[in-house]
Amino acid sequence: MKFPVGEDTTFNWDSLEAFKAAHGDLAGQEVTVLGPWLGGDKDLFESVIPYFEEATGVDVKYSGSDSFEQQIVIDAEAGSPPDVAIFPQPGLAAGLAAKGQLKPLPDEVGTWITENYAAGDSWAKLVTYKGPDGADHVYAFPYKADVKSLVWYVPENLEDAGYEVPETLEDLKALTEQIAADGEKPWCVGLGSGGATGWPATDWVEDMMLRNNPPEDYDAWTTNELKFNDPKVVKAIDDFGWFAKNEDFVAGGVGSVAATDFRDSPKGLFASPPACYLHHAASFITTFFPEGTIVGEDADFFYMPAPADGALGQPVVGGGTLFSVLTDNPAGPAFIEFLQTPIAHEIWMAQQGFLTPHKGVNPEAYQDETVKRMGDVLLNATTFRFDGSDLMPGAIGAGAFWTGMVDFVGGKSAQEAGDAIQATWDALN
Amino acid sequence: MEGMAGRKSTLTWVVNLAALFLVVLWTIPTAGLFVSSFRDRDQIAATGWWKSLTSSQQTAFVRTGNADDQRQDGALYVLDGNVLTEGQELVAWGTSARDPGAYQPGESADVDGATLTVAEDGAYRMESATPFEMRRGERIFVTTSSPPKFTLGNYTRVLTAEGIGRAFMNTLTVTIPATVIPILIAAFAAYALAWMEFPGRALLTAAVVGLLVVPLQVALIPLLRLHNDLNIGKGYLGIWLAHTGFGLPLAIYLLRNYMAGLPREVIESARVDGATEFQIFRKIILPLSFPALASFAIFQFLWVWNDLLVATVFLGNRPEQLVMTGVLRELMGSKGGEWEILATSAFISIAVPLLVFFAMQKYLVRGLLAGSVKGG
Numbered sequence: 001m002k003f004p005v006g007e008d009t010t011f012n013w014d015s016l017e018a019f020k021a022a023h024g025d026l027a028g029q030e031v032t033v034l035g036p037w038l039g040g041d042k043d044l045f046e047s048v049i050p051y052f053e054e055a056t057g058v059d060v061k062y063s064g065s066d067s068f069e070q071q072i073v074i075d076a077e078a079g080s081p082p083d084v085a086i087f088p089q090p091g092l093a094a095g096l097a098a099k100g101q102l103k104p105l106p107d108e109v110g111t112w113i114t115e116n117y118a119a120g121d122s123w124a125k126l127v128t129y130k131g132p133d134g135a136d137h138v139y140a141f142p143y144k145a146d147v148k149s150l151v152w153y154v155p156e157n158l159e160d161a162g163y164e165v166p167e168t169l170e171d172l173k174a175l176t177e178q179i180a181a182d183g184e185k186p187w188c189v190g191l192g193s194g195g196a197t198g199w200p201a202t203d204w205v206e207d208m209m210l211r212n213n214p215p216e217d218y219d220a221w222t223t224n225e226l227k228f229n230d231p232k233v234v235k236a237i238d239d240f241g242w243f244a245k246n247e248d249f250v251a252g253g254v255g256s257v258a259a260t261d262f263r264d265s266p267k268g269l270f271a272s273p274p275a276c277y278l279h280h281a282a283s284f285i286t287t288f289f290p291e292g293t294i295v296g297e298d299a300d301f302f303y304m305p306a307p308a309d310g311a312l313g314q315p316v317v318g319g320g321t322l323f324s325v326l327t328d329n330p331a332g333p334a335f336i337e338f339l340q341t342p343i344a345h346e347i348w349m350a351q352q353g354f355l356t357p358h359k360g361v362n363p364e365a366y367q368d369e370t371v372k373r374m375g376d377v378l379l380n381a382t383t384f385r386f387d388g389s390d391l392m393p394g395a396i397g398a399g400a401f402w403t404g405m406v407d408f409v410g411g412k413s414a415q416e417a418g419d420a421i422q423a424t425w426d427a428l429n
Numbered sequence: 430m431e432g433m434a435g436r437k438s439t440l441t442w443v444v445n446l447a448a449l450f451l452v453v454l455w456t457i458p459t460a461g462l463f464v465s466s467f468r469d470r471d472q473i474a475a476t477g478w479w480k481s482l483t484s485s486q487q488t489a490f491v492r493t494g495n496a497d498d499q500r501q502d503g504a505l506y507v508l509d510g511n512v513l514t515e516g517q518e519l520v521a522w523g524t525s526a527r528d529p530g531a532y533q534p535g536e537s538a539d540v541d542g543a544t545l546t547v548a549e550d551g552a553y554r555m556e557s558a559t560p561f562e563m564r565r566g567e568r569i570f571v572t573t574s575s576p577p578k579f580t581l582g583n584y585t586r587v588l589t590a591e592g593i594g595r596a597f598m599n600t601l602t603v604t605i606p607a608t609v610i611p612i613l614i615a616a617f618a619a620y621a622l623a624w625m626e627f628p629g630r631a632l633l634t635a636a637v638v639g640l641l642v643v644p645l646q647v648a649l650i651p652l653l654r655l656h657n658d659l660n661i662g663k664g665y666l667g668i669w670l671a672h673t674g675f676g677l678p679l680a681i682y683l684l685r686n687y688m689a690g691l692p693r694e695v696i697e698s699a700r701v702d703g704a705t706e707f708q709i710f711r712k713i714i715l716p717l718s719f720p721a722l723a724s725f726a727i728f729q730f731l732w733v734w735n736d737l738l739v740a741t742v743f744l745g746n747r748p749e750q751l752v753m754t755g756v757l758r759e760l761m762g763s764k765g766g767e768w769e770i771l772a773t774s775a776f777i778s779i780a781v782p783l784l785v786f787f788a789m790q791k792y793l794v795r796g797l798l799a800g801s802v803k804g805g
């Protein structure tokens with residue numbers, strides 16, 4: 001075990017004891033878990049599992065796959081599903097729920113999420129899907145979150161040049177113009193990602209949607225009640241274009257935006273002289289910073305600011321992973337219950353790459369100030385919305401939306417891009 | 430006629446040059462991958478592999494110590510250390526990201542009231558009359574030139590990765606039967622389709638050829654469901670059967686065409702001499718078909734060795750079930766993008782297929798022509 005039970009007092013060991021008392025009757029069971037995590041992420045997840053095993057006597061077998069999305073469908077359809085699956089995308093979970101492949105969780109789980117997660121209603125809605133009977137049930141439990149509404153920068157580069165961290169969206173635009181006026185490039189934007197090229201732009205557009213419009217519009221947009229070529233959506237795409245389609249604002253020029261790999265684009269921040277000063281990316285981007293970069297010292301982030309008028313509060317776009325039960329194995333629901341204990345969050349928090357909206361955990365468990373501040377972005381969110389492209393049907397959110405954004409930075413107008421994506425969506429129905 | 434001969438020799442030159450050009454063109458990506466497999470992640474990010482043989486100039490920064498590291502030297506407060514790592518040469522340095530090459534080695538600069546000097550050998554000394562109070566060290570930007578550098582670190586990392594040995598054994602366990610079984614079945618079937626008279630033979634052959642165009646992905650779910658229903662589940666038996674099934678159409682097609690091209694007289698005289706079908710198959714057809722068998726064996730071996738999809742579906746993703754490709758994929762992490770690991774993995778996983786290929790290549794050339802020319 002990573003942290004000996006009961007030793008470090010920042011952890012809520014009581015919650016583990018309480019869980020143990022309630023689930024002592026599962027000894028000898030085995031539970032298989034299939035998820036998308038490999039490599040370092042897998043090691044981190046597997047550092048949490050022993051606490052569950054120790055408390056219940058259940059043997060947890062985790063396997064990871066980088067083609068999780070295909071794997072889970074094949075396994076479920078063929079009749080050999082894992083007991084628990086970890087979905088990186090709600091759309092996929094909703095699809096399997098409708099086919100009856102997922103087991104509904106007790107209704108209390110929904111209430112629990114509403115009460116114990118920051119922006120709990122948003123989270124609860126995210127995991128409520130229509131079952132095969134057409135009725136709404138809670139089918140998944142969100143555990144581990146990412147924040148996408150972040151802007152990364154090198155503090156000393158900003159200080160040396162005399163720039164201030166912007167507090168509002170207007171300030172951010174002013175800063176962008178000022179850096180450009182000083183003869184430098186403010187932004188590094190890279191949309192490249194192999195077959196998924198274009199997805200980083202969807203995060204921008206989602207951020208813009210939530211900064212221009214109430215969250216209800218955002219929800220309507222993800223279900224296509226609000227059309228993709230609606231003026232509101234076109235405006236959001238154009239707002240992204242304000243940053244990314246201006247030769248003076250982007251390192252390497254607009255032509256390089258779609259060609260630059262998203263994993264390479266943050267490196268411009270660290271070049272000397274700096275190729276750019278700002279980079280919009282999710283919390284996991286730190287993995288792709290040059291080796292030896294100390295986050296919080298060499299690099300830092302600020303919340304992608306909201307408009308100054310404050311009418312829409314502090315909206316946050318994020319991602320997260322959802323745990324679902326697929327079999328009747330009683331150890332599966334027990335594992336979901338384990339994930340509700342603060343200790344299951346704190347063990348991973350104390351390491352790296354983990355954020356949680358759980359209000360009952362001790363924030364002191366975060367390994368450093370930077371991650372804690374990222375966690376605060378989640379906890380302070382007045383509105384939390386899941387990455388919209390993950391909520392849309394695969395053909396849009398993992399297809400037309402991506403290519404539409406590549407076309408948009410390649411020269412098409414926002415209206416044309418919106419029309420093209422909407423045309424694909426119309427063809428689906 | 431003399432003119433013709435002269436033209437012929439020019440033409441040969443052109444053909445040879447064109448062939449050489451194509452060979453070089455086709456080899457460049459592999460060569461690049463090979464060079465990249467000996468470079469570390471930062472090198473790959475900084476320069477292309479074609480620049481790996483010349484010394485490279487890089488600009489990076491080094492942090493001085495912070496307030497806790499200062500010592501007193503007479504009336505001055507001092508921070509010192511070295512900005513270079515072994516093998517590097519200092520070209521220029523600076524204190525601001527905007528002008529990283531502002532000073533030559535040996536010069537001094539003012540930094541917030543302190544004096545910073547960086548010597549030729551990389552030793553720096555920052556002195557101030559007042560104590561340093563900064564929480565994080567000052568950045569010194571250094572432009573350095575370093576000689577070409579190659580590392581075996583990627584290979585060590587891949588070869589010592591957790592579970593790679595077991596994965597190697599798993600891959601062999603999958604690959605060898607999955608190569609042998611389809612050859613056995615296909616050889617019998619091909620003989621029957623080529624030389625035994627029975628009604629519907631042509632239709633059956635056409636059906637096998639038709640199966641060649643069925644993408645294996647469409648069969649994954651039904652086949653796995655069948656395995657689950659038959660209680661085979663996920664395991665070696667299941668994956669052998671799957672690979673056999675996916676490999677059979679090509680194997681039968683290839684072998685039938687080759688066998689159909691064998692001289693009729695040999696087989697007929699054997700029949701006249703009273704040989705049974707099985708004797709003809711074993712004593713005449715099999716030895717004569719060796720080139721075709723070998724070439725199919727190479728195809729099937731390579732395909733099964735490199736397979737990831739069929740293995741993850743029919744074997745599983747648990748550590749004890751992973752094949753080589755599965756472990757290598759795991760090394761790449763959830764988000765990928767580690768080129769050095771990708772390049773190294775490619776060369777490590779290619780080693781065994783290369784051995785197989787060279788062991789059997791003299792049959793491959795003949796086998797590739799299998800069935801293409803009647804009697805060939």
